[in-house]
Amino acid sequence: MRGTVSSQIMLAECGQRYGSETAKESTNAVEGGANKTPVRFRTIEAYNIAEGKWTQLPDPGEQLARFEKRGGAGFLVVQGKIWVVYGFATSPDPNGKNDYESDHVQFYDPVTQKWTEVETRGEKPSARSVFAHAVVGKYILIFGGETWPDPRAHLGPGTLSDEGYALDTETLVWERFGGGDEPSTRGWSAYTTATVYGKKGLLMHGGKLPTNNRTDELYFYAVNSA
Helix, strand or coil, X not given: CEEEECCEEEEHHHCCEEEEEEEECCEEEEECCECCCCCEXXXXXEEEXXXXXXXXXXXXXXXXXXXXXXXXXXXXXXXXXXXXXXEEECCCCXXXXXXXXXXEEEEEECCCXXXXXXXXXXXXXXXXXXXEEEEECCEEEEXXXXXXXXXXXXXXXXXXXXXXXXXXXXXXXXXXXXXXXXXXXXXXXXXEEEEECCEEEEEEEEEECCCCCEEEEEEEEEEXXX
């Protein structure tokens, strides 16, 4: 089995922040997250493994006024472009109250060094964060996640989802997927794009359940064509 890393991580080099990571060839990148203050970020740091160097990409907030500081977002490389999907965003309130689940979708083109925000349509998922996600061809797959934060923050489960969706990054249309022995409601799972028995798809392990218990279940959603 083989796959491309895409997971929630903590990176000391980026100020000990809990963000989202993706990989492209010899470069790993981390987006958003929060430090212990907690202050959220919107910047993206790229680490070149071969050169052993960190580089900060252009600040998306300087190009897109609506690009939020957030954590738990979908962060993926699709056909050479870096996509940031949804996530838990910082409220404009200076006291940090009323932070919210976001449904914004943006991508970065390394060739032009430009950020673009897109409007998606179709069977669009509700705003959410900490969902499992993967890339298959031109499609972004997501499953589960938190759709409403818990009053106790990380001490509680929040409102979680059992929905799976695919976004066509060319037409910008969402489609809900299902079929087979579907996972139950969950968020905060470990995940990756993987190839299992010759089929590519979303591999997902563990996560937080609505009971606030953790699970050790392993699921794979296979895509027949993309």
